[in-house]
Amino acid sequence: MLKIDISAIEKSKIDAIIPEIKSAHEKLTKKTGAGNDFLGWVDLPVNYDKAEFARVKAAAAAIQKQSQVLLVIGIGGSYLGSRAVIEALKGSFYNLKKKNTPDVLFVGNNLSASYVEDIISLIDGRDFSINVISKSGTTTEPAVAFRVFKQLIEERYGKEEAKKRIFATTDKARGALKKLCDQEGYETFVIPDDVGGRYSVYTPVGLLPIAVAGIDIDAMLAGAGEMREICSLPDIKNPAWQYVAARNILYREGKTTEVLATYDPDYVFLAEWFKQLYGESEGKENKGIFPAAISLTADLHSMGQYMQEGKRCLMETVLLIGEPTGAVTVPNDPDNADGLNFLSGKSFFEIEKQACRGTYLAHTDGGVPNLLLTMEKKDERCLGGLLYFFEFACGLSGYTLGVNPFDQPGVEAYKKNMFALLGKPGFEEEGKKLEARLK
Ligand code: PA5
Numbered sequence: 001m002l003k004i005d006i007s008a009i010e011k012s013k014i015d016a017i018i019p020e021i022k023s024a025h026e027k028l029t030k031k032t033g034a035g036n037d038f039l040g041w042v043d044l045p046v047n048y049d050k051a052e053f054a055r056v057k058a059a060a061a062a063i064q065k066q067s068q069v070l071l072v073i074g075i076g077g078s079y080l081g082s083r084a085v086i087e088a089l090k091g092s093f094y095n096l097k098k099k100n101t102p103d104v105l106f107v108g109n110n111l112s113a114s115y116v117e118d119i120i121s122l123i124d125g126r127d128f129s130i131n132v133i134s135k136s137g138t139t140t141e142p143a144v145a146f147r148v149f150k151q152l153i154e155e156r157y158g159k160e161e162a163k164k165r166i167f168a169t170t171d172k173a174r175g176a177l178k179k180l181c182d183q184e185g186y187e188t189f190v191i192p193d194d195v196g197g198r199y200s201v202y203t204p205v206g207l208l209p210i211a212v213a214g215i216d217i218d219a220m221l222a223g224a225g226e227m228r229e230i231c232s233l234p235d236i237k238n239p240a241w242q243y244v245a246a247r248n249i250l251y252r253e254g255k256t257t258e259v260l261a262t263y264d265p266d267y268v269f270l271a272e273w274f275k276q277l278y279g280e281s282e283g284k285e286n287k288g289i290f291p292a293a294i295s296l297t298a299d300l301h302s303m304g305q306y307m308q309e310g311k312r313c314l315m316e317t318v319l320l321i322g323e324p325t326g327a328v329t330v331p332n333d334p335d336n337a338d339g340l341n342f343l344s345g346k347s348f349f350e351i352e353k354q355a356c357r358g359t360y361l362a363h364t365d366g367g368v369p370n371l372l373l374t375m376e377k378k379d380e381r382c383l384g385g386l387l388y389f390f391e392f393a394c395g396l397s398g399y400t401l402g403v404n405p406f407d408q409p410g411v412e413a414y415k416k417n418m419f420a421l422l423g424k425p426g427f428e429e430e431g432k433k434l435e436a437r438l439k
Contacts, residue, residue: 001226001385004239005372006246008364013249014236017400020248021241024399025234028392033399035406040194041391044202045224045384052189053217056204059167059187060211064101066165067129071119071149072209073108074133075141076276077197078169081387082209084273085201088321088383089215092266101214108132108145116148128153129165131212133205135191137175140415146177169204196406198277199391202384216380223384230385231392239373240393246371247289247315248400255315255369257290259307262319263356268295270319274390281394281405288401297355308366316363317371318356321386322378324349 006014027033028042063070072079083106086094095103107119130153132146154162169189170177181188189204191197200206202224207217231240247258258278260271271293282288294303307314330351332344343351364370375382398405420431 001223001230001376001382002239002389003372003374003376004242005374006242008369008371009246009249014242014245017245017249018236018241020400021236021245021396022234024244024396025241027399028395029232029234034404038194038196038199038406039395040192041196041199041202042228042395044195045221045228045388048202048221049190049192052204053207055187056189056207056217057211059189060208063129063131063167063212064214066127067102068126069103069105069123069128070209070212071123071128071130072104072106072133073130073142073145073149074106074169074205075109075139076280077200078133078135078139078142078205079106079109080198080269080273080276081201081206084269085206085210085215085220085383085387086213087266087269089378089380090213092268094213099214102129102212104209104213107149108142111141111144116145120148120152123152129167131167131169131208132177133169134175134177135171135197135200135205137170137177137179140418143176167208169208196408198280199406201273201387219380220384223381223386224388226381227385227388227392231389240389240396243317243371243373243389243393244397244400247317248397250315250369251289251401254313255289256313257292257315259303259314259316259368260291260293260319261296261316261359262293262321263296263352264321265295265298267319267321268293271295273387277390277394278397280408280411281398282401282403284403284407284410287403289397296359297352300355300359307363307368312367314368315371316368317373318360319373319375320356321375322382324352325378 024033028039031039072082086104091097095105105119105122107116130149132142134142150162150166153165157165163185166184166186167189168177168181168186169191170181172178172190172193178188189208191200191203191205195203197205202221210220211217231238236242236245260274262268262271275291275293278289278291283290294307307316324347326348329345329347330340330343332341360370375386395405416430417434420427420434423431
Protein backbone atom coordinates (compact mmCIF):
# COMPACT_ATOMS: atom_id res chain seq x y z
CA MET A 1 0.00 0.00 0.00
CA LEU A 2 2.75 2.47 1.02
CA LYS A 3 6.41 2.41 0.07
CA ILE A 4 9.03 4.52 1.75
CA ASP A 5 12.52 5.29 0.51
CA ILE A 6 14.89 6.68 3.12
CA SER A 7 18.09 5.74 1.28
CA ALA A 8 19.25 9.34 1.85
CA ILE A 9 20.12 8.27 5.42
CA GLU A 10 23.09 6.07 6.28
CA LYS A 11 22.15 2.72 7.74
CA SER A 12 24.44 3.16 10.76
CA LYS A 13 22.55 6.28 11.76
CA ILE A 14 19.24 4.45 11.47
CA ASP A 15 20.58 1.61 13.61
CA ALA A 16 21.66 4.09 16.25
CA ILE A 17 18.23 5.71 16.62
CA ILE A 18 16.23 2.45 16.64
CA PRO A 19 16.24 2.05 20.46
CA GLU A 20 14.62 5.48 20.81
CA ILE A 21 11.95 4.65 18.24
CA LYS A 22 11.33 1.32 19.93
CA SER A 23 10.75 3.07 23.23
CA ALA A 24 8.45 5.64 21.56
CA HIS A 25 6.54 2.79 19.90
CA GLU A 26 6.00 1.14 23.27
CA LYS A 27 4.73 4.38 24.77
CA LEU A 28 2.27 4.74 21.90
CA THR A 29 1.01 1.17 21.72
CA LYS A 30 1.07 0.41 25.45
CA LYS A 31 -0.37 3.85 26.15
CA THR A 32 2.23 4.76 28.75
CA GLY A 33 3.49 8.07 27.33
CA ALA A 34 2.50 11.70 27.96
CA GLY A 35 -1.00 12.47 26.69
CA ASN A 36 -2.00 8.81 26.85
CA ASP A 37 -5.59 9.79 27.54
CA PHE A 38 -5.73 11.00 23.92
CA LEU A 39 -4.85 7.75 22.18
CA GLY A 40 -8.32 6.67 21.14
CA TRP A 41 -7.42 7.33 17.48
CA VAL A 42 -4.87 4.47 17.47
CA ASP A 43 -7.61 1.83 17.45
CA LEU A 44 -10.33 3.90 15.81
CA PRO A 45 -10.25 2.06 12.45
CA VAL A 46 -11.43 -1.09 14.22
CA ASN A 47 -12.79 0.15 17.49
CA TYR A 48 -15.45 2.69 16.60
CA ASP A 49 -19.08 3.19 17.48
CA LYS A 50 -20.87 1.17 14.76
CA ALA A 51 -24.28 2.64 15.56
CA GLU A 52 -22.91 6.16 15.28
CA PHE A 53 -21.17 5.22 12.02
CA ALA A 54 -24.53 4.08 10.62
CA ARG A 55 -26.07 7.38 11.74
CA VAL A 56 -23.31 9.26 9.92
CA LYS A 57 -24.20 7.44 6.70
CA ALA A 58 -27.91 8.09 7.18
CA ALA A 59 -27.29 11.78 7.87
CA ALA A 60 -25.06 12.01 4.79
CA ALA A 61 -27.84 10.49 2.68
CA ALA A 62 -30.39 12.92 4.16
CA ILE A 63 -28.11 15.90 3.43
CA GLN A 64 -27.53 14.67 -0.12
CA LYS A 65 -31.29 14.47 -0.61
CA GLN A 66 -32.26 17.78 0.94
CA SER A 67 -29.38 20.06 0.00
CA GLN A 68 -27.30 21.34 -2.86
CA VAL A 69 -24.70 22.66 -0.45
CA LEU A 70 -23.30 21.47 2.86
CA LEU A 71 -21.65 24.16 4.96
CA VAL A 72 -18.98 22.68 7.20
CA ILE A 73 -18.29 25.04 10.08
CA GLY A 74 -15.08 24.20 11.91
CA ILE A 75 -11.41 25.07 12.25
CA GLY A 76 -8.11 23.19 12.61
CA GLY A 77 -8.66 19.50 13.25
CA SER A 78 -12.38 20.14 12.94
CA TYR A 79 -12.16 20.77 9.20
CA LEU A 80 -8.78 20.05 7.64
CA GLY A 81 -9.16 16.26 7.49
CA SER A 82 -12.43 16.28 5.57
CA ARG A 83 -11.27 19.02 3.22
CA ALA A 84 -8.02 17.12 2.58
CA VAL A 85 -9.86 13.90 1.71
CA ILE A 86 -12.57 15.53 -0.43
CA GLU A 87 -10.07 17.52 -2.48
CA ALA A 88 -7.62 14.62 -2.80
CA LEU A 89 -10.25 12.15 -4.01
CA LYS A 90 -12.78 14.38 -5.75
CA GLY A 91 -10.42 17.11 -6.91
CA SER A 92 -9.89 20.68 -5.84
CA PHE A 93 -12.57 21.67 -8.41
CA TYR A 94 -15.08 19.35 -6.70
CA ASN A 95 -17.58 22.14 -6.06
CA LEU A 96 -17.45 23.35 -9.66
CA LYS A 97 -17.94 19.90 -11.17
CA LYS A 98 -21.22 18.46 -12.45
CA LYS A 99 -22.16 15.81 -9.91
CA ASN A 100 -25.03 14.28 -7.98
CA THR A 101 -23.65 15.12 -4.52
CA PRO A 102 -23.82 18.49 -2.73
CA ASP A 103 -21.09 21.10 -2.86
CA VAL A 104 -19.14 21.18 0.39
CA LEU A 105 -18.14 24.66 1.52
CA PHE A 106 -15.92 25.26 4.52
CA VAL A 107 -16.47 28.26 6.77
CA GLY A 108 -15.62 29.18 10.36
CA ASN A 109 -11.92 28.54 9.71
CA ASN A 110 -10.95 32.22 9.65
CA LEU A 111 -12.29 35.61 10.72
CA SER A 112 -12.48 37.17 7.28
CA ALA A 113 -15.73 39.08 6.81
CA SER A 114 -15.43 38.97 3.02
CA TYR A 115 -14.99 35.18 3.11
CA VAL A 116 -18.23 34.87 5.10
CA GLU A 117 -19.97 37.22 2.66
CA ASP A 118 -18.79 35.11 -0.26
CA ILE A 119 -20.18 31.96 1.35
CA ILE A 120 -23.49 33.73 1.97
CA SER A 121 -23.68 34.66 -1.71
CA LEU A 122 -22.76 31.10 -2.74
CA ILE A 123 -25.76 29.66 -0.91
CA ASP A 124 -28.15 32.27 -2.19
CA GLY A 125 -31.11 30.49 -3.77
CA ARG A 126 -29.62 27.06 -3.09
CA ASP A 127 -30.82 24.53 -0.54
CA PHE A 128 -28.27 23.99 2.17
CA SER A 129 -27.53 22.12 5.39
CA ILE A 130 -24.98 22.85 8.10
CA ASN A 131 -22.52 20.58 9.86
CA VAL A 132 -21.12 22.59 12.76
CA ILE A 133 -18.05 20.89 14.25
CA SER A 134 -16.24 21.83 17.45
CA LYS A 135 -14.88 19.44 20.02
CA SER A 136 -14.60 22.07 22.72
CA GLY A 137 -17.77 23.75 21.52
CA THR A 138 -16.25 27.09 22.47
CA THR A 139 -13.85 27.96 19.63
CA THR A 140 -14.42 31.55 18.50
CA GLU A 141 -14.07 31.25 14.72
CA PRO A 142 -16.66 28.48 14.19
CA ALA A 143 -18.88 29.82 16.98
CA VAL A 144 -19.28 33.26 15.41
CA ALA A 145 -19.72 31.77 11.93
CA PHE A 146 -22.39 29.44 13.29
CA ARG A 147 -24.28 32.42 14.72
CA VAL A 148 -24.38 33.94 11.24
CA PHE A 149 -25.47 30.77 9.41
CA LYS A 150 -27.86 29.58 12.12
CA GLN A 151 -29.70 32.87 11.77
CA LEU A 152 -29.66 32.57 8.00
CA ILE A 153 -30.91 28.98 7.89
CA GLU A 154 -33.68 29.77 10.38
CA GLU A 155 -34.75 32.79 8.32
CA ARG A 156 -34.71 30.72 5.15
CA TYR A 157 -36.52 27.61 6.37
CA GLY A 158 -38.14 28.54 9.69
CA LYS A 159 -36.87 27.28 13.04
CA GLU A 160 -38.39 23.78 12.86
CA GLU A 161 -37.17 22.91 9.35
CA ALA A 162 -33.77 24.46 10.17
CA LYS A 163 -33.38 21.97 13.01
CA LYS A 164 -33.54 19.15 10.45
CA ARG A 165 -30.81 20.84 8.45
CA ILE A 166 -28.34 21.44 11.27
CA PHE A 167 -26.03 18.58 12.23
CA ALA A 168 -23.58 19.10 15.06
CA THR A 169 -20.37 17.21 15.87
CA THR A 170 -19.07 17.91 19.33
CA ASP A 171 -18.21 16.56 22.77
CA LYS A 172 -20.66 14.09 24.25
CA ALA A 173 -21.37 16.23 27.31
CA ARG A 174 -19.35 19.45 27.54
CA GLY A 175 -19.28 22.81 25.82
CA ALA A 176 -21.64 25.51 24.66
CA LEU A 177 -22.37 23.74 21.38
CA LYS A 178 -23.49 20.56 23.12
CA LYS A 179 -25.77 22.65 25.35
CA LEU A 180 -27.29 24.33 22.31
CA CYS A 181 -27.78 20.97 20.56
CA ASP A 182 -29.67 19.61 23.56
CA GLN A 183 -31.75 22.75 23.72
CA GLU A 184 -32.58 22.83 20.00
CA GLY A 185 -32.68 19.10 19.34
CA TYR A 186 -30.14 19.00 16.49
CA GLU A 187 -28.88 15.62 15.40
CA THR A 188 -25.55 15.35 17.19
CA PHE A 189 -22.44 13.26 16.59
CA VAL A 190 -19.81 12.63 19.20
CA ILE A 191 -16.08 13.26 19.12
CA PRO A 192 -14.75 10.70 21.58
CA ASP A 193 -13.05 12.10 24.69
CA ASP A 194 -9.82 10.30 23.89
CA VAL A 195 -9.44 11.64 20.34
CA GLY A 196 -7.94 15.12 19.85
CA GLY A 197 -9.01 17.42 17.01
CA ARG A 198 -6.12 16.81 14.64
CA TYR A 199 -6.43 13.03 15.05
CA SER A 200 -10.20 13.05 14.47
CA VAL A 201 -10.58 12.43 10.74
CA TYR A 202 -11.95 8.90 11.36
CA THR A 203 -14.62 10.20 13.73
CA PRO A 204 -17.81 11.92 12.50
CA VAL A 205 -15.70 15.11 12.35
CA GLY A 206 -14.18 13.87 9.12
CA LEU A 207 -16.55 11.12 8.10
CA LEU A 208 -19.80 13.06 7.79
CA PRO A 209 -18.61 15.74 5.32
CA ILE A 210 -16.56 13.11 3.47
CA ALA A 211 -19.59 10.82 3.11
CA VAL A 212 -21.74 13.75 1.92
CA ALA A 213 -19.25 14.22 -0.93
CA GLY A 214 -19.97 10.64 -2.00
CA ILE A 215 -16.74 9.11 -0.74
CA ASP A 216 -16.80 5.52 0.50
CA ILE A 217 -16.06 5.85 4.23
CA ASP A 218 -16.12 2.06 4.76
CA ALA A 219 -13.22 1.73 2.33
CA MET A 220 -11.38 4.59 4.04
CA LEU A 221 -11.69 2.92 7.42
CA ALA A 222 -10.66 -0.42 5.94
CA GLY A 223 -7.52 1.20 4.53
CA ALA A 224 -6.80 2.80 7.90
CA GLY A 225 -7.26 -0.61 9.52
CA GLU A 226 -4.74 -2.18 7.15
CA MET A 227 -2.27 0.56 7.90
CA ARG A 228 -2.86 0.14 11.62
CA GLU A 229 -1.67 -3.46 11.27
CA ILE A 230 1.39 -2.34 9.32
CA CYS A 231 2.24 0.42 11.81
CA SER A 232 1.86 -1.88 14.81
CA LEU A 233 4.97 -3.85 13.78
CA PRO A 234 7.72 -3.14 16.34
CA ASP A 235 10.48 -3.26 13.78
CA ILE A 236 12.41 -0.98 11.42
CA LYS A 237 10.54 -2.65 8.55
CA ASN A 238 7.57 -0.61 9.73
CA PRO A 239 7.37 2.40 7.34
CA ALA A 240 6.37 4.68 10.22
CA TRP A 241 9.57 3.71 12.07
CA GLN A 242 11.61 4.44 8.94
CA TYR A 243 9.98 7.82 8.40
CA VAL A 244 10.35 8.81 12.04
CA ALA A 245 13.96 7.62 12.14
CA ALA A 246 14.86 9.57 9.00
CA ARG A 247 13.19 12.85 9.92
CA ASN A 248 14.56 12.81 13.50
CA ILE A 249 18.09 12.00 12.36
CA LEU A 250 17.94 14.87 9.86
CA TYR A 251 16.45 17.21 12.46
CA ARG A 252 19.32 16.51 14.82
CA GLU A 253 21.72 17.30 11.98
CA GLY A 254 20.21 20.77 11.57
CA LYS A 255 17.48 20.04 9.02
CA THR A 256 14.87 21.75 11.15
CA THR A 257 12.24 22.26 8.43
CA GLU A 258 10.47 19.41 6.67
CA VAL A 259 8.94 20.35 3.35
CA LEU A 260 6.19 18.03 2.17
CA ALA A 261 6.24 18.08 -1.62
CA THR A 262 3.18 16.97 -3.56
CA TYR A 263 2.63 16.93 -7.32
CA ASP A 264 -1.01 17.85 -7.77
CA PRO A 265 -3.08 20.85 -6.63
CA ASP A 266 -5.61 18.29 -5.36
CA TYR A 267 -3.20 17.56 -2.51
CA VAL A 268 -2.74 21.10 -1.22
CA PHE A 269 -5.17 20.48 1.64
CA LEU A 270 -3.65 17.12 2.39
CA ALA A 271 -0.46 19.08 2.99
CA GLU A 272 -2.38 21.60 5.12
CA TRP A 273 -3.69 18.72 7.22
CA PHE A 274 -0.15 17.32 7.53
CA LYS A 275 1.16 20.74 8.60
CA GLN A 276 -1.46 21.05 11.32
CA LEU A 277 -0.94 17.50 12.54
CA TYR A 278 2.82 17.80 12.86
CA GLY A 279 3.00 21.48 13.80
CA GLU A 280 0.59 21.21 16.71
CA SER A 281 1.90 17.85 17.81
CA GLU A 282 5.65 18.53 17.76
CA GLY A 283 6.15 22.27 18.02
CA LYS A 284 6.54 22.77 21.75
CA GLU A 285 9.14 23.22 24.50
CA ASN A 286 11.20 25.21 21.95
CA LYS A 287 11.61 22.07 19.88
CA GLY A 288 10.12 20.49 16.79
CA ILE A 289 10.56 20.09 13.06
CA PHE A 290 8.81 22.98 11.28
CA PRO A 291 6.34 21.40 8.83
CA ALA A 292 6.07 23.21 5.52
CA ALA A 293 4.70 22.22 2.14
CA ILE A 294 5.17 22.90 -1.54
CA SER A 295 2.82 22.08 -4.38
CA LEU A 296 4.75 21.12 -7.48
CA THR A 297 5.52 21.95 -10.09
CA ALA A 298 3.90 25.35 -9.30
CA ASP A 299 6.16 26.08 -6.37
CA LEU A 300 9.31 25.32 -8.33
CA HIS A 301 8.61 28.79 -9.70
CA SER A 302 8.23 30.36 -6.27
CA MET A 303 9.92 28.32 -3.55
CA GLY A 304 12.22 26.44 -5.96
CA GLN A 305 14.99 28.98 -5.62
CA TYR A 306 14.99 28.71 -1.82
CA MET A 307 14.76 24.94 -1.96
CA GLN A 308 17.79 24.84 -4.24
CA GLU A 309 20.05 27.48 -2.72
CA GLY A 310 18.57 28.98 0.45
CA LYS A 311 19.52 28.23 4.06
CA ARG A 312 20.36 24.54 4.27
CA CYS A 313 17.95 23.71 7.08
CA LEU A 314 15.59 21.76 4.85
CA MET A 315 14.63 18.14 4.37
CA GLU A 316 12.04 17.24 1.77
CA THR A 317 9.44 14.48 1.90
CA VAL A 318 8.09 13.79 -1.56
CA LEU A 319 4.61 12.28 -1.53
CA LEU A 320 3.52 10.49 -4.69
CA ILE A 321 0.03 9.05 -4.89
CA GLY A 322 -0.97 6.45 -7.46
CA GLU A 323 -0.99 6.50 -11.20
CA PRO A 324 -2.25 9.57 -13.07
CA THR A 325 -5.89 9.75 -14.04
CA GLY A 326 -5.78 12.44 -16.78
CA ALA A 327 -4.87 11.54 -20.36
CA VAL A 328 -4.05 14.99 -21.74
CA THR A 329 -1.16 15.07 -24.19
CA VAL A 330 0.82 17.92 -25.73
CA PRO A 331 -0.37 18.79 -29.25
CA ASN A 332 2.11 19.15 -32.09
CA ASP A 333 2.76 22.68 -33.38
CA PRO A 334 3.93 22.78 -37.03
CA ASP A 335 5.67 26.13 -36.38
CA ASN A 336 7.34 24.83 -33.24
CA ALA A 337 7.47 28.47 -32.11
CA ASP A 338 8.23 27.53 -28.51
CA GLY A 339 10.73 24.84 -29.51
CA LEU A 340 8.76 22.25 -27.56
CA ASN A 341 7.90 19.83 -30.36
CA PHE A 342 10.15 17.29 -28.67
CA LEU A 343 7.24 17.00 -26.22
CA SER A 344 4.55 16.51 -28.87
CA GLY A 345 2.38 13.51 -28.12
CA LYS A 346 3.77 13.14 -24.61
CA SER A 347 1.26 13.04 -21.80
CA PHE A 348 1.43 15.69 -19.08
CA PHE A 349 2.11 12.86 -16.71
CA GLU A 350 5.27 11.83 -18.54
CA ILE A 351 6.52 15.39 -18.40
CA GLU A 352 5.62 15.69 -14.72
CA LYS A 353 7.37 12.43 -13.97
CA GLN A 354 10.62 13.69 -15.44
CA ALA A 355 10.15 17.03 -13.65
CA CYS A 356 9.81 15.03 -10.44
CA ARG A 357 12.91 12.92 -11.11
CA GLY A 358 14.91 15.98 -12.13
CA THR A 359 13.79 17.92 -9.07
CA TYR A 360 14.74 15.05 -6.79
CA LEU A 361 18.29 15.06 -8.14
CA ALA A 362 18.56 18.85 -8.16
CA HIS A 363 17.37 19.25 -4.57
CA THR A 364 19.50 16.37 -3.34
CA ASP A 365 22.55 17.86 -5.09
CA GLY A 366 21.66 21.20 -3.52
CA GLY A 367 21.90 19.74 -0.01
CA VAL A 368 18.23 18.92 0.67
CA PRO A 369 17.93 15.25 1.64
CA ASN A 370 14.84 13.69 0.07
CA LEU A 371 12.59 11.08 1.65
CA LEU A 372 10.11 9.43 -0.67
CA LEU A 373 6.62 8.20 0.19
CA THR A 374 4.70 6.40 -2.55
CA MET A 375 1.06 5.44 -2.17
CA GLU A 376 -0.04 2.66 -4.47
CA LYS A 377 -3.31 4.24 -5.62
CA LYS A 378 -5.45 7.33 -5.38
CA ASP A 379 -8.53 5.81 -3.77
CA GLU A 380 -10.40 5.64 -0.47
CA ARG A 381 -8.51 2.65 0.86
CA CYS A 382 -5.06 4.06 0.18
CA LEU A 383 -5.89 7.57 1.37
CA GLY A 384 -7.41 6.10 4.54
CA GLY A 385 -4.15 4.22 5.02
CA LEU A 386 -2.02 7.27 4.31
CA LEU A 387 -3.78 9.45 6.89
CA TYR A 388 -3.37 6.73 9.50
CA PHE A 389 0.30 6.38 8.60
CA PHE A 390 0.88 10.10 9.14
CA GLU A 391 -1.03 10.06 12.44
CA PHE A 392 0.84 7.06 13.80
CA ALA A 393 4.21 8.42 12.67
CA CYS A 394 3.34 11.76 14.25
CA GLY A 395 2.69 10.23 17.66
CA LEU A 396 5.85 8.16 17.34
CA SER A 397 7.92 11.14 16.24
CA GLY A 398 6.61 13.34 19.04
CA TYR A 399 7.65 10.78 21.63
CA THR A 400 11.03 10.36 19.92
CA LEU A 401 11.46 14.13 20.13
CA GLY A 402 10.52 14.02 23.81
CA VAL A 403 7.28 16.02 23.73
CA ASN A 404 3.62 15.26 24.37
CA PRO A 405 2.24 15.00 20.82
CA PHE A 406 -1.37 15.21 21.98
CA ASP A 407 -1.68 18.59 23.62
CA GLN A 408 -1.52 22.13 22.23
CA PRO A 409 -0.99 24.52 25.16
CA GLY A 410 0.54 27.15 22.86
CA VAL A 411 -2.67 27.91 20.98
CA GLU A 412 -4.18 29.51 24.09
CA ALA A 413 -1.85 32.53 24.06
CA TYR A 414 -3.41 34.31 21.07
CA LYS A 415 -6.92 33.51 22.31
CA LYS A 416 -6.26 35.13 25.68
CA ASN A 417 -4.96 38.29 24.01
CA MET A 418 -7.78 38.38 21.47
CA PHE A 419 -10.43 38.08 24.19
CA ALA A 420 -8.72 40.76 26.29
CA LEU A 421 -8.53 43.12 23.30
CA LEU A 422 -12.18 42.44 22.46
CA GLY A 423 -13.23 43.32 26.01
CA LYS A 424 -14.38 39.91 27.23
CA PRO A 425 -15.73 40.24 30.79
CA GLY A 426 -13.00 39.29 33.25
CA PHE A 427 -10.19 40.27 30.87
CA GLU A 428 -10.48 44.09 31.31
CA GLU A 429 -7.16 44.71 33.08
CA GLU A 430 -5.24 42.51 30.69
CA GLY A 431 -6.93 44.32 27.79
CA LYS A 432 -5.71 47.71 29.04
CA LYS A 433 -2.14 46.41 29.36
CA LEU A 434 -2.19 44.98 25.85
CA GLU A 435 -3.62 48.16 24.36
CA ALA A 436 -0.84 50.17 26.02
CA ARG A 437 1.75 47.82 24.49
CA LEU A 438 0.21 48.13 21.06
CA LYS A 439 0.11 51.98 21.04
O1 PA5 B 1 -6.03 19.61 16.95
C1 PA5 B 1 -6.66 20.34 17.68
O2 PA5 B 1 -7.02 20.00 18.82
C2 PA5 B 1 -7.07 21.74 17.24
O3 PA5 B 1 -6.52 22.08 16.00
C3 PA5 B 1 -8.57 21.84 17.15
O4 PA5 B 1 -9.05 20.91 16.23
C4 PA5 B 1 -9.02 23.24 16.78
O5 PA5 B 1 -8.47 24.19 17.64
C5 PA5 B 1 -10.54 23.33 16.82
O6 PA5 B 1 -11.00 23.02 18.10
P1 PA5 B 1 -12.51 22.68 18.39
O7 PA5 B 1 -12.87 21.46 17.63
O8 PA5 B 1 -12.58 22.48 19.86
O9 PA5 B 1 -13.34 23.85 17.94
